[in-house]
Amino acid sequence: MKEEKVPFATILFSGITFKVINRYEAHEIIGNLTDFKDQKIYNVFEDTWRFPDYEENPIFLLAEEDVEMESFEMDFSTEEHPDIFILGFIFKGNLNVTKLITSYDTDNSPALIVFGETTTVNITLFGGVHYLGGGLKCDVLTGEYNHGELFVKGDVTAWLIYSDDMWMHFERFTNVQSIINVNRPDVLICSNVTDTDGSVITVENYFPSTHKLSDIVNDDFIEYTSYGTEILGNNYLEVFAAGLSVIDHDKAEKYLYTDFRNQFIEMVQVLSKKSEGRIREKLSETEYQYVPFVYEGLNYSQISEEIGNGFNIQMRALWCHDNEEIMLILEYQDEERNPKYQWINNETAPGIEMYCVKAAATKAFEVLTAERGEDDNEEDEDNTEYADYDSSFSLQDFAIQFGNYAIPEDLVKLYEFQKEYGSETYSECFGLLMINDKTGIKTWSEEEEFYNSFIEFAGANGSGSSYAYWLIDDDLNNCPIVVFGDEGGIHVVAENIRKLIHLLTLDTEISVDFDYCYFYKDEEYYSENENKEEFHEWVKREFNLNAIESNEETEVIINEAKEKYKTKLNDFLTKFDIEIGEEEE
Template identity: 25%
Template structure:
């Protein structure tokens, strides 16, 4: 037994219970023989079992442990989730693994979990008033985790559905946890909380190597096979997936660079426009066009007001280095668009919105009716005109396990546009065409959505 521990009636520490804690509200309900194990300074332990059957530290009357400093423990756990010894840490909590349930665990500072954080059943709650960091959260949708500061958990697993998200990509439970903590029977996989506790109590890690790079789509072919600035590649730009039907140009911004590609046409003012590409970075405007003899002309001017265009056709090295970097970025972005945007058919999404079951769920704004697959939420927004007279296209929204959103929008007849909204952010964002992981995530989430819809509505 640690010599620094003091045993005292729960009511004696009335002034030390953090505001909002269960103990601050109900300490007066306990008698003199119901104890708290109190540490008045920092505490370091190899392991701590919070089960009643093995009360800590060797006092059966202890209902609560309070550490009035920082608490460092390798393994914190208990098996009985109907009730267990409570824990209050008035400083920071640092642990290798935490697998608990049946009690309130309150940390006034920050909590950092090197490996697994698992809370089971609805009789328990973890409150972190500061920041929470954990490598993997294993959750069952009933255990509450409330965080006052920033929450950083790159991998979350839902034990009921057996799926999750890791580094933004969808993942299955068997890709994260060792087989020992899973009951696998004829393809059915069930999570064993008690086995997870046993593994942690033995000082072993229940994790597979979740830091390995995750597999992403490997293209069968690449749209642009070389990055030469020539008529062939400019024509391919104007024929790519980003060029909407019946439009002479497309444009986008990537990493602060503006891009526009257009076919040869006469604009609304009667002006003839070249087959061309326009780019603007933080220093220069660039204009690339195709001459009648199929050669390519290059112009550049600075972003300063009043600057004039200068020809850089035939120049080499320094004048073309920045142009070349922008041009390569443009081709890379279009390669990404070709790789992903063709995989969701406009007609498929249109058909979804025309299904009677979905028409009943499709609202304009604020409504929250949708479909739940056990870990992800699907919402359907029909097209409408907002109060300012602006048209808002129909879209499908997927809310993921980590509370991010992926949006799939019918704003043109050529492809389904995609957007992203990070957790704890209110506004959707354009998806960077260079963010391979996010595009792959949007692809995988939609594939799972299609599988779910096939079962739900046929």
């Protein structure tokens, strides 16, 4: 690596004078910071994606004393010095920001590293690996997109911690009112548990959502995805920038679950009238159940949610009809579904662990009582996410979205496999969908020529991207597969459906950026799907293809498709004024 010299000793940023240091000096300060598994977080020399070594004048900015400022946006440069490239901001003391702390870009942003306590009203982070070493006090903390990651050591006080596809690791929650994961659990918390030999060990577990967004946030700042999922939207960042809160304190009855006892008893009564026995719904990798049973002579009813796909989290709320007691259980299980750790208490017990069980019971009740008849073409917004990934639709129903196009035989085979084993059970976050309108595609362009040139047919990842045929031929076997990114970007993925099926054998979801798309399996966090082996055997049997075992193999398939269709697709998109990413070759 070439020698990096600092262009000047100090710089003014957001009204604060920072010391300018180079990569080597930064390494001396942050190189030994560790996560909750004692693994080092930063390598400023080898991690050239987070800390590029190809930019001119790469620097870190260092504050050695406590800092107070009004707002803090972590830009890469300043108007006065546009030729510098800021890799990160390091605060050795406390950081107090009156209104808002925010990253610069979801794809990449300077790192925020604070050794003291961080205090602000709102903090929204993404695009980098961030570290808050002395705890955090705020109203709302949001994390967005899988290019970012956050580690917080010390005490955390917040009304809302909200993650939309970004890992967030916490040492402890001192006073946290709500945790909301937009899709899969992305928030992790350390817990002290007793091992089998009686020793106390610290473990890091994924933490399920404790509320719906509408339970705690002002309705004006809630939007809905095409799957019906509640997300922060409607210019909430303008409120953040003003130093105001999106929390609706008039919803205290909801976010404090003050009437949960009566509500839960009513849930049990409704479900017991619906069925005298078990009621079960499995949607994607989450299972919802109502189970009446007798234990030690007492009659119970249980409402539960169990999150699979490697998370193995079960949340159960039980009502004893005889003594009228409610029991709440949060349980983490091993791969054999045996209990590893449990939190058990009644409905009046304090602690955010019990909030997630109450949220699970409420969610399960909504799922188990939802009407889903064959003739129901319209779904409530709250239930859309369940219906979209339901594998119960017939091949005839699936074919409707293809119009006059014949469904390729390979896709029919995939439909039959999914029908037997279930959506999202054989390749991470992938599932065939019924999409009988062009609502999602129309968000790119409402010109008929554009949206009628694609047929969406599958969900591509957990954040809302989708796969579609690009209709360049009357025979879909000759039409490439593209991915529509939920955060932007339309890219060619595979030459045909068989090539896409081959990509799916890596068993990891596709990542879609504005500039490019890729598959990346991180072995440290990878959890095998339950029907992966059956899928691999099926692919070998039907197509004589061996399962893909490396990220590099997926690049070959994608690059082959790009060579044939990328230029043509970009020219087509440009016709409709759709911005094209600049992919590095």
